[in-house]
Amino acid sequence: MKIGEFARQAGLTTRQVRYWSQEGLLPQRRDTNGYRDFSDGDIHAARRISDMLTAGLTIRQITRLQSCLDYERGVCSQEREALADRVRTIEGRIACLNRTKSLIEDVLEHAPLITEEEKMAGRAESSADDRRISGE
Numbered sequence: 001m002k003i004g005e006f007a008r009q010a011g012l013t014t015r016q017v018r019y020w021s022q023e024g025l026l027p028q029r030r031d032t033n034g035y036r037d038f039s040d041g042d043i044h045a046a047r048r049i050s051d052m053l054t055a056g057l058t059i060r061q062i063t064r065l066q067s068c069l070d071y072e073r074g075v076c077s078q079e080r081e082a083l084a085d086r087v088r089t090i091e092g093r094i095a096c097l098n099r100t101k102s103l104i105e106d107v108l109e110h111a112p113l114i115t116e117e118e119k120m121a122g123r124a125e126s127s128a129d130d131r132r133i134s135g136e
Contacts, residue, residue, distance in 0.1 A: 006038035010046035023059050025049050057086060
């Protein structure tokens, strides 16, 4: 399959496909007339690469993983640890996001709603207080 069709089916741009091929993430097979040639199996690989990038792995990390990451056969021990580290990082981000979400929900639930005029009046009072404190 040609690059345009492959990119469409994989949910990528042709530029991404060329870059990923250049970086060794996707095969660089060519047909007899020199056009890039991709298989249906390459679509699965491209989606997996896209998922790993979305999860926060870098192209360099994915390139290292690619050599021994095969869901059917297993994962090398060093790469397993790298993936486990990434999971811990993601879990930390999720925990932080959940704390932030809880804080925002608390504000939405308990903080009184003020009008734009009240907000502006509060700023004016705050500025006056700041000037008094600084001795102006």
